[in-house]
Amino acid sequence: MLKNPSTKYQAFPAFNLPNRQWPSRTLTQAPIWCSSDLRDGNQSLIEPMNAQQKMRFFKMLVAMGFKEIEVAFPSASQTDFDFVRELITGQHIPDDVTIQVLTQAREDLIARTFESLRGAKRAIVHVYNATAPHFRRIVFNHTPEQTMALAVQAATWLKDYAAQQPATHWRFEYSPEVFSQTEFRFARDICNAVLDVWQPTPNAKPIINLPATIEGSTPNVYADQIEWMSSQLKYRNNVVLSVHPHNDRGTAVAAAELAQMAGADRVEGCLFGNGERTGNVDIITLALNLYTQGIDPQLDIGHIDEIARVVTECNQLPIHPRHPYVGELVHTAFSGSHQDAIKKGMAVQNPNGIWEVPYLPIDPQDIGRSYDAVIRVNSQSGKGGMSYLLEREYGVTLPRRWQMALAKQVQAVSDETGKEVSAQAIWQVFQARYVEPQGPWQYAHHTDQRLAEGMHEVCLVFTNGQQAVGQGNGVLDAAVQAVAALSGQTIQITHYQECSLRRGSDAPALALIEIQGHQGKTVAGAGIDTDIVIASIRALLQASHQLLNEQPPLPA
Numbered sequence: 438m439l440k441n442p443s444t445k446y447q448a449f450p451a452f453n454l455p456n457r458q459w460p461s462r463t464l465t466q467a468p469i470w471c472s473s474d475l476r477d478g479n480q481s482l483i484e485p486m487n488a489q490q491k492m493r494f495f496k497m498l499v500a501m502g503f504k505e506i507e508v509a510f511p512s513a514s515q516t517d518f519d520f521v522r523e524l525i526t527g528q529h530i531p532d533d534v535t536i537q538v539l540t541q542a543r544e545d546l547i548a549r550t551f552e553s554l555r556g557a558k559r560a561i562v563h564v565y566n567a568t569a570p571h572f573r574r575i576v577f578n579h580t581p582e583q584t585m586a587l588a589v590q591a592a593t594w595l596k597d598y599a600a601q602q603p604a605t606h607w608r609f610e611y612s613p614e615v616f617s618q619t620e621f622r623f624a625r626d627i628c629n630a631v632l633d634v635w636q637p638t639p640n641a642k643p644i645i646n647l648p649a650t651i652e653g654s655t656p657n658v659y660a661d662q663i664e665w666m667s668s669q670l671k672y673r674n675n676v677v678l679s680v681h682p683h684n685d686r687g688t689a690v691a692a693a694e695l696a697q698m699a700g701a702d703r704v705e706g707c708l709f710g711n712g713e714r715t716g717n718v719d720i721i722t723l724a725l726n727l728y729t730q731g732i733d734p735q736l737d738i739g740h741i742d743e744i745a746r747v748v749t750e751c752n753q754l755p756i757h758p759r760h761p762y763v764g765e766l767v768h769t770a771f772s773g774s775h776q777d778a779i780k781k782g783m784a785v786q787n788p789n790g791i792w793e794v795p796y797l798p799i800d801p802q803d804i805g806r807s808y809d810a811v812i813r814v815n816s817q818s819g820k821g822g823m824s825y826l827l828e829r830e831y832g833v834t835l836p837r838r839w840q841m842a843l844a845k846q847v848q849a850v851s852d853e854t855g856k857e858v859s860a861q862a863i864w865q866v867f868q869a870r871y872v873e874p875q876g877p878w879q880y881a882h883h884t885d886q887r888l889a890e891g892m893h894e895v896c897l898v899f900t901n902g903q904q905a906v907g908q909g910n911g912v913l914d915a916a917v918q919a920v921a922a923l924s925g926q927t928i929q930i931t932h933y934q935e936c937s938l939r940r941g942s943d944a945p946a947l948a949l950i951e952i953q954g955h956q957g958k959t960v961a962g963a964g965i966d967t968d969i970v971i972a973s974i975r976a977l978l979q980a981s982h983q984l985l986n987e988q989p990p991l992p993a
């Protein structure tokens with residue numbers, strides 16, 4: 438890298454717009470969306486889509502609610518030409534959807550473009566020529582006047598060719614390619630000259646599309662450019678002002694949002710930001726950004742994974758796991774404090790109220806995702822995440838002290854393996870620590886005799902043949918006395934809880950017991966059985982083993 442990059446790269450010039458209005462505006466409605474997946478997206482693929490893939494993609498875009506879809510560059514290839522023909526002759530275009538096609542400002546290409554559209558009920562023909570100074574000089578060897586003349590000529594060709602097919606409801610679109618790096622007065626003049634040819638009417642509003650063909654500035658500069666152009670365009674009420682941001686600096690979404698605040702009516706982009714180089718602006722992110730502000734995005738993204746599947750299969754490109762809204766990991770928290778906050782948020786979230794779950798900007802269910810992946814446990818996780826998984830997968834809500842003790846053990850497992858710890862693995866750690874017998878008194882069976890009202894005598898029989906008898910005011914109390922006699926300690930139950938386990942067809946019962954031994958040490962044990970009384974006795978025995986085994990007490 439250069440020590441002084443200014444010898445090679447120039448800063449973008451500031452835009453002097455002292456009374457700019459866009460910074461104090463907010464977005465209140467969805468723009469007109471135009472998907473360019475089948476054109477700008479397609480032209481950037483390693484292998485452009487075939488006819489079947491294009492049709493599949495098109496049908497999905499229609500189902501999502503797109504009303505304007507740039508379907509091809511028909512003069513570029515037979516595939517694109519034939520695809521447009523198939524859309525029209527196969528009657529695949531719903532009445533409320535308008536297809537759009539792109540062409541260079543060359544008469545032969547324009548003629549072929551109109552040929553492809555023969556018989557269409559409605560169509561937008563989109564023509565472009567590059568207007569930025571270095572493009573004029575390097576690519577075209579054109580003076581500004583020649584660039585202007587080419588645009589006017591192209592606008593005229595569009596008008597003339599359209600007149601030859603009067604049955605179609607035509608609309609025209611003009612893009613001064615590389616608008617954002619074009620001298621702003623020149624960009625204005627060339628767009629107005631094109632509009633003068635087209636003579637906009639409310640019935641067929643032309644589209645002036647201002648692309649950041651290569652994103653070259655911070656998004657506020659683009660917004661200034663759009664606001665200025667919006668104020669300078671002739672026939673403004675009868676013109677649709679469109680933006681077409683690319684993502685070279687990684688700020689296409691911001692650029693599109695600020696541009697809408699600055700007056701853009703329409704946004705061209707691609708799903709999940711496919712497109713040339715770093716991509717076109719991501720329409721899904723834009724739409725869901727609106728949604729999470731309480732604004733109807735006018736697109737149905739209720740099954741985002743299905744949309745992603747179609748897009749990745751057609752584009753043959755993966756989507757990054759951190760991609761906004763759709764990435765595999767974007768609704769997942771691994772870190773302890775995030776998990777703790779999400780768990781608390783989920784517990785108090787009113788299903789009909791304003792979404793307030795910390796760290797989750799959108800309810801994953803709104804876009805067809807489940808809560809399954811919201812919390813995953815690794816060495817960065819704490820008790821919150823671990824207990825969330827136990828609760829969700831097994832229906833077990835551990836008392837706080839248990840959570841603290843278990844979290845240390847789960848952490849040890851993830852530290853040792855360096856890997857994620859699944860709910861099942863956490864459950865295994867729990868069972869090994871609290872459920873599986875760790876001492877001599879393994880439950881075989883018991884008898885319970887009711888001596889009088891509120892007085893039971895229980896005989897515990899262990900697998901080693903040993904027995905213990907105790908009396909108490911209930912079965913568990915009597916069992917406590919039996920174990921106390923056996924261990925030679927006074928034992929007191931300080932906490933008891935039971936629940937049905939979620940997993941498993943017979944939904945066995947889980948009992949959690951904390952007991953205090955004669956030195957005030959509090960230990961815990963758990964028992965599982967289809968019979969809750971037996972589960973409780975097992976839990977008691979397990980806790981008693983902890984007393985004998987000198988296990989560390991539960992944290993205070």
Ligand SMILES: CC(=O)SCCNC(=O)CCNC(=O)[C@H](O)C(C)(C)COP(=O)(O)OP(=O)(O)OC[C@H]1O[C@@H](n2cnc3c(N)ncnc32)[C@H](O)[C@@H]1OP(=O)(O)O
Nearest residue numbers: 477480510512513514541542543565566567576577614650
């Ligand atoms: C920013 C964008 O995304 S713009 C869209 C870009 N998309 C595509 O290019 C995909 C489809 N394009 C193609 O398949 C081909 O470019 C075709 C079929 C349209 C044209 O192919 P060719 O005639 O072989 O020309 P080529 O691809 O080399 O294009 C460059 C020529 O077009 C000219 N040109 C480029 N853009 C335009 C334009 N908007 N209007 C008029 N001429 C243009 C160039 O100046 C150059 O002319 P030259 O040969 O006289 O120097």
Ligand SMILES: CC(C)C(=O)C(=O)O
Nearest residue numbers: 565612614615648650
């Ligand atoms: C043709 C135009 C709109 C384009 O794709 C671009 O400038 O990026």
